[in-house]
Amino acid sequence: MSLPNKMAGVPTQDLPTPDPLSADAPLPNPLPRPEGELEALQRVWQTPRGWRFPTVVNNNWIGVLYLGTALLFFVLAGCMALVMRAQLAVPQNDLVGAELYNQLFTTHGTMMMFLFAVPAMEAMGVYLLPAMLAARDLPFPRLSAYAFWAYAIGGLVFFSSIFYGAAPNGGWFMYPPLTSKEYSPGINADFWLLGIGFIEISAIAGAIEIVVGILKNRAPGMTLDRMPLFCWAMLVFAAMIIFAFPAVIWGTILLELERAFGWPFFIPERGGDPLLWQHLFWFFGHPEVYIIFLPAAGMVSMIIPAMVQARLVGYGLVAMALLGTGFLSFGLWVHHMYATGIPQLSLSFFSAASFAVSVPTGIQVFAWIGTIATGRPRLQVPMLFILGFLFIFVLGGLTGVMVAVVPFDWQAHDTYFVVAHLHYVLIGGMVFPLLAALYYWAPSASGKTMSKRLGTFAFWLLFIGVNLTFFPMHISGLMGMPRRVWTYPEGMGLELWNMLSTIGAVVAALGVAMVALDLLRNFRVSNGAEGNPYNGGTLEWLPQGNYAARSIPRIHSREPLWDNPDLAEQVRAGRHFLPNTATGLRETIVTSPIEARPQYIAIIPGPGWAHVIAAIGTAGFFLSLTVEWVWIASAFGAVAVAAVLWWLWTGTDLGPVRDSVAIGGGIRLPVYVTDSRAVGWWAMVVLLLVDGTTFSCLAFTHGFLWLVNGDAAWPPAGTALPELVVPAVGAALVAASAVLLWVADWLLRRGHVIAMSVAVLAALGLLLAGLGADLAALWETGLRPGAHSFGAAVFANQFWQGLHAALVLVMALYLAARAWAGLLDPTRRVTFDNVRLFWTYTVVQALAGMALTHLFPRGLGG
């Protein structure tokens, strides 16, 4: 399919004619370049050395560290799998006992999902996206670095819990009542609930970075339909994290509130329902599978064209398929709950949706096969892994269609058939593409290809090993072997299949060892690499420094390196945009979201300690809470908050350090903007989407529990709600704080900075008073969270509103401090704008929350 790519555009008025982005215009910058220009660029982007190395923020380094850590967790979780396979090799084995086995399979699943698969994909995004988009870095490099450190520290502590018998043991999806306080009294379940907390924060931080980076930091002229498919995939990936992770975050909060304080969300005797957990978990859990798969699909769509030296067939259809999968995969969560007694018609909706989602996936598979057919395949190592991926993933997809059929699923439910299916999908759909990507893109980091001999060995060991491990599980599953059993009796015909699986696991482990050996021998990170060994057509194969490409190319097609053989040389010589450091700081071009027209130059922060300390504080906070060291947790939390404030104070909202700068082609850009062009504005909006989704889960909790309890028990008999007067006053106060913020804006625009800060503090008072009045009125009626799920839901709402009030409190004080320190004025006001955005959201959410507490039960006639 080919679409005419009209270079859209009447040039906007501040651009000279002819349009400097068009292919007819001369190259943006002339030769020779001024003396010392390149040296200045290198100096600004220098990597910190020695004991300062942990302060590094550049994506080339953070991306590789991130990926290396994810691969470490892959190996560690894989070792756990080997112990389990050893235990299951023969019947009645006593290598590990039931309790340790429970911890092993729970930790294996949890680590593979949360500590390997999602972070590995974020790592690939952080590493590859700037180079592919020809951005100097992603817009918030310290945020990526923070996400990495919180994850690396927290993940290692989480893993080590297995050595103390403290690892979670309720399965990676942690169903209550098994994981409730009654049946899991120890801290094992808390390790999951709190220990995974920071991973979720880290994933969301990464997702915000990726969405904003892809939409706002593309090379000039790289319109959406010229964007590499990996970027499309990462855009959908990050958007899915934004809408899926809030459900598990909310579920985790509820389960931890139940375990710690006895709020009965999942206890039927007191109006709760364990199915609430399953809904929340799988609303995250099913999209999670596609969160892992889509970036892998994006990688495949990049690697195949290079391997066969042909353009991808059906670019537009593949982009459509990625978006379609992103949506449809949210309509599948109940297919994990076929055996829970949900009405048959409801199950059928999800069964049909499970078929529907295979349509876009099928489109992609045919596009890949078509591309291979139009080109000349070269059997290099990445291509081997791609072929392995197609074979294994298609098999997993087919068993997926089988278990999407409700009656078949009832037979296969909770057996090794499901274990076989999910490993075929995840290993085929994610691990093989990741290994293909590792071999394909390693030269872009280290400057040389990895070994073809070791790689080929590794491929065959893994391909044979994986099939030998998991294919027999289909059979043992159909014979009735349940998942998650630590042993099985003799004489049921299971011996052969289990022995084959164990042998397969050892073979696959040898394959992983080969990859590790190859990495040790042939992979070294460098500050920049040259060469394009596989002759890829996209921008990551431009000559790179720590600052990515020397000059930022003007883009006219999807495979610029194939269409313009001189591009690499032009870019290296500095003939394209921004060949220098225009402000003497780290910077990148910010472009418009659809057409990628230059909008402004964003200054991005360099190395620092603040985000590292914040990450240590965050991980320490969650982990000390797990073991109930409340005071130590508070100390860690305080350190984290202080470090974040220090980080913001010193590294963000620098204001207009220059009026404007020239980037070439006659384009002059501002270095500071405050409206919806600003990357900070976008990041805040994306964060509010996360927040809004979490609030929707809160509302769903109310609706679901109402449905389960019946109108008469919502609220339960004997529960009185406060008269409407008090909440009405509270709502008015909360709304008034938003009005006062509008006044503060008016004051700021007129330069009355101190008066503005007074208005902001007054608005803070109104917000806190309004929320406090509502809470006090509820408390006085005698309503308590522990008695019934109604009270629990109401106070969960209060908890969420209180958390926002606390955040607004910190923000308001920070804003006032900036004002008093003279760091805020009518021009330099991004801090104010972002605080106002969050605050306004908080007000709207508080009003919706009050309606949920006071109006929803009344509206039911209760």
Add this chain to the structure above:
Amino acid sequence: MQVAGFSPIPAALAGLIVWAAHFGLIYGANAVACARGLAGGRWLGLPLVPALVLGLTALALLAVAVIGLRAWQRLEGGLSGQEGENEPRFMVWLTLAIALLSALAILWEALPVLLVPACA
């Protein structure tokens, strides 16, 4: 605050947004009907749940058809007309392709209502 040049993205996703609303509504309607024992009821002389689901489905398909047809006309008529030149053709094509996929998914998911009892 106007977000310059952003609107083609939500526009392209319109079909899938309709799909999401439809899916949420038919699932929610059936869940409430079964939990509250309303499934035996009738609406306009038809069994309640199938009538409701088919009605919602007709509405959703209509909405997707409008989205798809508008995109089709813009593709056929060239884009230099009233939409202005700043909207890349690709985004309109994407709108149409996504509308088709959404229509397929909506239709597919509603069909079981003709075959399966609501609350068994």
